[in-house]
Amino acid sequence: MTEFAAVDLGASSGxxxxxxxxxxxxxxxxxxxxxxxxxxxxxxxxxxxxxxxRGVLDGxxxxxxxASIGIDSWAVDYGLLDSSGALLxxxxxxxxxxTDGVPDQVARTLGDERLYEVTGLxxxxxxxxxxxxxxxxxxxxxxxxQVLLIPDLLAYxxxxxxxAEYTNASTTELVDVHTRDWSLPLITGVGLRPSLFxxxxxxxxxxxxxxxxxVVAVGSHDTASAVVGVPAxxxxxxxxxxxxxxxxxxxxxxxxxxxxxxxxxxxxxGGVDGTIRxxxxxxxxxxxxxxxxxxxxxDITDLxxxxxxxxxxxSVVDLDDPVFLPPGDMIGRLVRAxxxxxxxxxxxxxxxxxxxALAQQRAIEQAQQLAGRDVDAVHIVGGxxxxxxxxxxxxxxCGLPVLAGPVEATALGNILVQARAAxxxxxxxxxxxxVLRQTQQIVRYEPRGDASAWRHAAKRIAG
Ligand code: LFR
Numbered sequence: 001m002t003e004f005a006a007v008d009l010g011a012s013s014g015x016x017x018x019x020x021x022x023x024x025x026x027x028x029x030x031x032x033x034x035x036x037x038x039x040x041x042x043x044x045x046x047x048x049x050x051x052x053x054r055g056v057l058d059g060x061x062x063x064x065x066x067a068s069i070g071i072d073s074w075a076v077d078y079g080l081l082d083s084s085g086a087l088l089x090x091x092x093x094x095x096x097x098x099t100d101g102v103p104d105q106v107a108r109t110l111g112d113e114r115l116y117e118v119t120g121l122x123x124x125x126x127x128x129x130x131x132x133x134x135x136x137x138x139x140x141x142x143x144x145x146q147v148l149l150i151p152d153l154l155a156y157x158x159x160x161x162x163x164a165e166y167t168n169a170s171t172t173e174l175v176d177v178h179t180r181d182w183s184l185p186l187i188t189g190v191g192l193r194p195s196l197f198x199x200x201x202x203x204x205x206x207x208x209x210x211x212x213x214x215v216v217a218v219g220s221h222d223t224a225s226a227v228v229g230v231p232a233x234x235x236x237x238x239x240x241x242x243x244x245x246x247x248x249x250x251x252x253x254x255x256x257x258x259x260x261x262x263x264x265x266x267x268x269x270g271g272v273d274g275t276i277r278x279x280x281x282x283x284x285x286x287x288x289x290x291x292x293x294x295x296x297x298x299d300i301t302d303l304x305x306x307x308x309x310x311x312x313x314x315s316v317v318d319l320d321d322p323v324f325l326p327p328g329d330m331i332g333r334l335v336r337a338x339x340x341x342x343x344x345x346x347x348x349x350x351x352x353x354x355x356x357a358l359a360q361q362r363a364i365e366q367a368q369q370l371a372g373r374d375v376d377a378v379h380i381v382g383g384x385x386x387x388x389x390x391x392x393x394x395x396x397x398c399g400l401p402v403l404a405g406p407v408e409a410t411a412l413g414n415i416l417v418q419a420r421a422a423x424x425x426x427x428x429x430x431x432x433x434x435v436l437r438q439t440q441q442i443v444r445y446e447p448r449g450d451a452s453a454w455r456h457a458a459k460r461i462a463g
Pocket of ligand 1: 010074076222281
């Protein structure tokens, strides 16, 4: 068995995991976990990137000797480097409000239809394109020589090598989904400098070395690694990578770029091995995390027990509403949107979970229609796979079996791509997923009752 280190940075914590892999074998242990606490300074919400890098270095030291290192994180955010390679300020958090109004401004220049034709990306206010356009004219932007997405920035600090890993670059809304490379017409069309963007690198390629250990490009977008980590058999499956976000969709060989798909705001993000991650961002567990922060509790078990005792579908909200995107006063926003009379923690938790199951069901149904592919099962991976109530409600809402696990799909996807690059495990994505099915615990939830109550609830929201 060979050991690999996966650096996995999430919105609320970072981890360095050690994966042991061999033919038919795959096991993970956590070497180090550290908090990821954004900081608001002078009115801007920032990532504390040096504290994250400190966590990565400490974690790699604790992990000990490994065959290689792979890094993944959330998407879209970046650091700017000056001509000496120094970082120009802290990366800004995608939930910061600096892009307010920018998507409409860019749409007026380029047109949303053209943007979708070229990139296939869903329009999210925080896509890199909008963040960069909002930075044009600032001293930082004017001094910048390179833009590096978060995992590429960390890889640069570890190895001294510049590059842009493809799956994550695909989330910028500046990559052409046809050529799978930077779109120069779009970059210049919005007034950005093409020289800012380093060459694209593919998952599985060697980036460089850190203290003699190879650093290997993986699906550096955490969701791309999570999709590798979905233990599905065949093609007829939907996945939900459920954590702070729920990324809900299908794996396809080609993008879907129809007008209906654009209107439904489905994205065609780049996956490992040239696949397309056809999905939509659903608000995920973020609203619950924010409420828990306001309630001052970290005990989700107790909340879920209370929520399970509440009557189903009493109040639902449209979790796709961008009103829930920024941090702060989440309870107030939910109470107002749902018209809750009794905003106790169990009632609010149940409202969030019912609404999330409903939003997930809607995305799965739409993805099937838009892509013309039916599914037989829904895989839930990531932290949400631990949430039994959410898994059951999702099965009920979809009228399909839910297969929950692994919780650590992202780190496992990261390790699998490294293990394959090292020649320790062979094969295509199907072969990698077969290893997951042999080695990881997966829990099956059958749908209960008929889904009509869910359809009525969906109408309540739409109406
Ligand atoms: C999940 C994720 C999503 C992306 C969001 C913001 O962690 O990477 O895929 O849309 O974070 O980057």
